[in-house]
Amino acid sequence: MNATALLRADLRDFAGYRSAGREAVPGDIRLNANEAPRPNAIDALDRLRRYPPAQPPALCEALAQLYGCATDQLLVARGSDEAVDLLVRATCAPGQDAVLVTPPTFGMYAVCARLHGAKVIEAPLQDQSDRWALDAQAVIDAAVATDAKLVFLCSPANPTGQALPLADIAAIARRLQGRAMVIVDEAYGEFSNPPSAVPLIETLSNVAVLRTLSKAHALAGARIGTLIADANLIAVLRNCQAPYPLPAPCVRLALQALQPDVLLQTRNRVIETIAERERLYRALRTSSAVRHVYPSQGNFLLVRFTNADAALQDLLNAGIVVRDVRKQPQLGDALRISIGSPAENDALLAALSAQKVAA
Numbered sequence: 001m002n003a004t005a006l007l008r009a010d011l012r013d014f015a016g017y018r019s020a021g022r023e024a025v026p027g028d029i030r031l032n033a034n035e036a037p038r039p040n041a042i043d044a045l046d047r048l049r050r051y052p053p054a055q056p057p058a059l060c061e062a063l064a065q066l067y068g069c070a071t072d073q074l075l076v077a078r079g080s081d082e083a084v085d086l087l088v089r090a091t092c093a094p095g096q097d098a099v100l101v102t103p104p105t106f107g108m109y110a111v112c113a114r115l116h117g118a119k120v121i122e123a124p125l126q127d128q129s130d131r132w133a134l135d136a137q138a139v140i141d142a143a144v145a146t147d148a149k150l151v152f153l154c155s156p157a158n159p160t161g162q163a164l165p166l167a168d169i170a171a172i173a174r175r176l177q178g179r180a181m182v183i184v185d186e187a188y189g190e191f192s193n194p195p196s197a198v199p200l201i202e203t204l205s206n207v208a209v210l211r212t213l214s215k216a217h218a219l220a221g222a223r224i225g226t227l228i229a230d231a232n233l234i235a236v237l238r239n240c241q242a243p244y245p246l247p248a249p250c251v252r253l254a255l256q257a258l259q260p261d262v263l264l265q266t267r268n269r270v271i272e273t274i275a276e277r278e279r280l281y282r283a284l285r286t287s288s289a290v291r292h293v294y295p296s297q298g299n300f301l302l303v304r305f306t307n308a309d310a311a312l313q314d315l316l317n318a319g320i321v322v323r324d325v326r327k328q329p330q331l332g333d334a335l336r337i338s339i340g341s342p343a344e345n346d347a348l349l350a351a352l353s354a355q356k357v358a359a
Contacts, residue, residue, distance in 0.1 A: 003230035016239030140348035161296030173227035188298035318351035
């Protein structure tokens with residue numbers, strides 16, 4: 001089934017805004033985009049007075065090679081957040097359609113849905129003491145019962161840390177073919193053992209995958225996210241995107257980061273982060289301030305504290321900022337801790353060992 005059948009009917013043939021950059025008209029003197037005829041004084045190399053390509057070919061090719069897909073299966077966006085928003089707006093009719101999430105999870109799925117007037121359906125994760133688990137059948141049942149158009153699965157999951165088996169993702173997508181898109185958010189995929197869900201797209205056109213350069217590639221400030229999906233769906237979403245979404249300086253930085261020598265450094269950094277994650281995990285398990293720490297496949301740990309208020313305040317007093325996730329379902333005593341440098345992690349452990357947290 002063509003993935004575009006799940007889009008809003010009024011957008012399936014939507015042509016979008018035909019910017020000057022999308023009109024491939026040959027010519028050396030470009031007077032079609034109302035651009036400045038001379039560069040700004042700060043732009044000595046004359047790189048910024050022209051609008052950048054909506055989907056820079058070199059960047060698309062580099063990302064396609066990195067993620068193992070074809071360039072026509074790929075949409076580059078201003079971070080994964082833009083891709084999430086595009087998916088919601090393109091598939092859900094306001095006030096009618098629904099989006100399914102699996103709390104506790106990344107909050108932007110529900111935020112984008114609510115901003116667009118889509119209903120938010122929940123199929124909560126299960127806390128199995130030693131780890132969190134997704135009930136695949138519960139996801140399927142909830143999506144079918146509510147006619148959800150999008151199902152967001154975070155793997156590795158934020159903030160809970162578990163990765164999903166490909167078999168579970170495939171089973172959900174297979175059961176929901178023709179009913180819903182299954183979006184697998186792999187923002188932390190580089191830190192995870194299970195393989196990517198990208199190969200599933202070849203046989204399950206309702207699977208889409210989110211990737212980013214923000215985490216493992218250390219380019220959060222550049223805002224380069226990627227949506228990988230069926231080529232027909234990507235073609236429509238490109239028409240729904242803003243005319244010039246990617247700033248030229250960010251594109252140049254991303255291309256530099258995807259060079260082989262820099263990618264090797266990134267892989268080494270990932271290995272170091274994973275080693276620090278496991279070291280911090282073992283150390284936190286012995287802390288009297290900690291009730292429970294969950295194993296993680298991301299670059300963070302979810303930690304339950306005997307007194308989360310005191311733990312958070314003592315960390316702040318030591319100049320250490322962690323993520324307070326206690327307002328999320330099932331996480332009333334939990335904080336999420338990103339994996340820092342060895343020195344930063346040592347400082348965190350020292351602050352926890354010195355605190356007077358009531359048991």
